[in-house]
Amino acid sequence: MATLKNIITNINSKNGRRFDIFIQILIILSLVAFSIETLPHLKDSTRSLLYWFEVFCVSIFTVEYILRIIYSKKPWKYILSFYGMIDFLAILPFYLSFGLDLRSLRIFRIFRVFRILKLVRYNKALRRFKQAAVDAREEIILFLIITGILLYLSAIGIYYFENEAQPEKFSSVFTSLWWSISTLTTVGYGDIYPITIGGKIFTFFILIIGLGIITVPAGLVASALSNTVKLKKKKHGE
C-alpha cells in the first residue's frame, strides 16, 4: 500500500509519473468523448459506447479522488483546496445524473469540462502565470476599468450616430456595446458596423485611441511574466 500511496502523491517517482500521464490521457479522452456526445444525429450504439466510457472514466477519477483524501496528511485541506474541488466537480455531474431528470442534467454535465483544469495540476506555467498576474495585479485592474469605460463611452457614441440610420442593429446601448467589443478587439465579425459618415468618423477616432489602450494589459501581462521567468531562472542558477 505504501507503493500505491507513492504512485498517487509522489509525481517525481517513476510510477507516479506513469500514473499522472495515464490520468491526463484519460482526461483528454473523456473530453473528446464529451465533445463527440454534442454531435447531432449520433447512433444509439455510439451513444451507448460513450456512456460506458464515461462510467469507466468516472470510476477511475472517483477511486483517485478517494485515495487522494485517504493518503493526504490533512484530508480537509485537500478537499477544500482548488484542485480538490476540481477533482470533486469532475465526478459530481455523473452522480447527480441519477437523482435528476434528463432536462436539468444538461446544465450539470457542463461541470465535467472542468476536468481539463486537472491537466495543469503539476504545471509550473500556471504558478508562474499566477505570480505574473499577482505582480501586475494593480495595473491590470486599472486598465480593465479604463477598457470598460472606453467600451461604454464608444457604445454610447455609436448609438447616437447610428440608432436613427440602423434602428434594428443599433437598437439600444446594449446592442451598441456588442459593436464596441467586436470592434475594439479588432474581431470585426461584420454582423454590425456603422454606415453613417458620423459613425464611421467616430469609429476612426475610437480605434486610433482604443488600440493604444486595449493592447496595454496584454503587454503588461507579458512583461510581468517575462520578469517572473527571469527571476525563476536566476533562482535555479540557469
Next chain:
Amino acid sequence: MATLKNIITNINSKNGRRFDIFIQILIILSLVAFSIETLPHLKDSTRSLLYWFEVFCVSIFTVEYILRIIYSKKPWKYILSFYGMIDFLAILPFYLSFGLDLRSLRIFRIFRVFRILKLVRYNKALRRFKQAAVDAREEIILFLIITGILLYLSAIGIYYFENEAQPEKFSSVFTSLWWSISTLTTVGYGDIYPITIGGKIFTFFILIIGLGIITVPAGLVASALSNTVKLKKKKHGE
C-alpha cells in the same frame, strides 16, 4: 458638520471611503438606468421608474457638488478643475431638460454619461497613464501623423485600383478611407474589400508595411507606462 466635511473631502477616512463607494455604485446604477432607457418598446411604468431613479441620482449628485464647493478651500479652483466640470456636466442635462423641448433634450442627455469619468477620480491609474502619455507625447504625435499619411495614401491607392470594379463601394477617396481604417486596424468588417487582382496585391503590401507601423504607438504607450510604473515602485520602495 466637521464630520460631513470629512466624509466628502477625506477619501482616506472610514466614512469617506464608504461615501465614495456609495457614489461610485450610484454612478454605475445611473449609467445602467441610462442604458435601459435606450431600449425600444419600454413600458410606461418602467420609464416612470427610471425617471424617478434619475431624479434621486441627480439630487444626490447635486448635494455632493454643492458640498464640495462649500468645503473646498478655493471654491473656484474646484469648479474650474477637470473633476469639478465633470461633476457639473453630470447634473446639467437634468436641469436643462426643464427649459428645453423634448427633441433637443436627446442631444443634451448624452452629457450624463460623462459621470463615468467620476469613477476614476481617486484612481492612480489615470495619473500614471497621463504621465506615460506625456512622456511618450512627441513619439505618439509623430506616429499618429505617419499613421494618418499611411491611411490616406492607402485610401488613394485602393481608390485607383477598385473604383472602376466597385464604383458603389469605393465611390470616392472618403469611402476608401473607411476601407483603410477597417483594414489597417485589422478589424475587417467585410462590408468593403478589394476584388481586383491589383487591389488585392496593393492590400498585401499595405498590410505588410502597415502592421509594422500602426502597432508602434500602442507599443510606445505600453513601454512608457511600464517605465512610469517602475519609477513609482522605486519611489515607494516596493
Next chain:
Amino acid sequence: MATLKNIITNINSKNGRRFDIFIQILIILSLVAFSIETLPHLKDSTRSLLYWFEVFCVSIFTVEYILRIIYSKKPWKYILSFYGMIDFLAILPFYLSFGLDLRSLRIFRIFRVFRILKLVRYNKALRRFKQAAVDAREEIILFLIITGILLYLSAIGIYYFENEAQPEKFSSVFTSLWWSISTLTTVGYGDIYPITIGGKIFTFFILIIGLGIITVPAGLVASALSNTVKLKKKKHGE
C-alpha cells in the same frame, strides 16, 4: 531678398516657421480638394472651384520650388534629393495635364498625393524611424522572407483542402494567397474562409504558428525605435 531667402530656407526663423505652416496647410487643403474631386455627381460649379484652387496651389508650389532651386547652394543636389523630387512630382501632374488627353491624365493626377510627403520634411520622426529601420534592417528582411514563405505554404495548404469544396473561391494558389493574407494578418473580411473540416484544422495550426511569426517584425521595429529614441535623449541630455 535676403529676407525671402531666409523665409524659404531657414525653418528656425519666425517668418520661416510661418511660411512652413502656410505651406503645410496648403498641402492639406489641396489633398482635401483632391479627395473631394473623386466624389461622384459633383456639380460643375464645385468642379470649377476645385480647379481654380488647384491652379492657386500649384502656383504657390511652383514659386516655392523655383525659389528653393535659386537659393540652394548646390541647385542640382537639391533637385536630385528626395524632397526635391517630391516637390517636383507635386507640381508635375498639373503641367502634364495640358499636353495630355483627359484619359491618361487620371493616372498622372495620382502623383499629386505625394505632396503629403512634404508634410514630414522637417519632421524628426521620419529620421528616427529611418534610423530604426536601418538598425533592424537585417532582422526585418529575414522575417519578411519567413512571412512570405509562411503565406505561400499556407496558401498551398488551404488550396489542397478547400479547392474541391469551394472551386470558385479557392480557384487557384493565387486566390488562396489572398486568403492567407487576410487570415494571417487577422483582418478576416469574411469573403473567403475554409468550410471543410480539414481546412479548418489547417487554419487552426497556421494561425497558432503564424501569429507568433507575423507580429515579430512589428515588435522588432518598435524595439529598434525605442532604442533610437533612448539614444537621442541621451545625446541631448534630456
Next chain:
Amino acid sequence: MATLKNIITNINSKNGRRFDIFIQILIILSLVAFSIETLPHLKDSTRSLLYWFEVFCVSIFTVEYILRIIYSKKPWKYILSFYGMIDFLAILPFYLSFGLDLRSLRIFRIFRVFRILKLVRYNKALRRFKQAAVDAREEIILFLIITGILLYLSAIGIYYFENEAQPEKFSSVFTSLWWSISTLTTVGYGDIYPITIGGKIFTFFILIIGLGIITVPAGLVASALSNTVKLKKKKHGE
C-alpha cells in the same frame, strides 16, 4: 572539377554565390510555375510549356543533389540532414509521377513546394529563430497548453449559450471550436458569431481574458529573439 566542387559547396566564393542565386531564382520560378498550374481553364500550350519548365528545373535540382552527395565528405550525413531531405523531396514528386496514375499524382505534387525551404539554407535568420524558439521552448509549450484549454473551454461555453438559438451553426463542440479559433485570434470571418445575449456577454469576457493570454507566446518569441540577436551582436563585436 575542383572548381565545380567549389561552386557547389563554398557559398562564400564568387561563383558559389552566383550559383546559389541562380538556384534560388530557379526555385522561385518553379514555385510560380507550380502556382500557375493550379489556375483553372489553362490552355494546353501553357500547360505543355509549364511541364517542360518543370523538367528543366528538376534536371538542374537533380544534378545539384547528386553533386552535393559526391562532393560531400560524409555523403550519408548530407542525405539524412534536414536540407538533404528537402533537396530529395524537391525532386521526388517528379520521378514518382511516372510510376503513378494521374489521380494520386496530385497529392504527391504538393511535396514540390517544400523547395521553398531551400531558400533559407544559408540564412542566418532561421538559425537565430531556431535558437530563440529553443530558449523560450518551455514557456511557449506551457502557453500553447493554456491557449488550448482556453479555446476548448470557450468552445464549450459558447456551445451551451448558442446551440439552441443557432442549432445549425453551433451544431457541436467541434463547430464551436472553429468559432473559438476565429474569435480569439481576432480574425472574425463573420461566418459564425453569437446572437443570444448570454453568448455575447460570454464572448465579451472570453475576449477580455483571451487577448491577454493568446498574444503572450508571440511576445515571448519576440523577446527571446531580441535577446538572441543582442547576444549575436556582442559576439561579433558589432
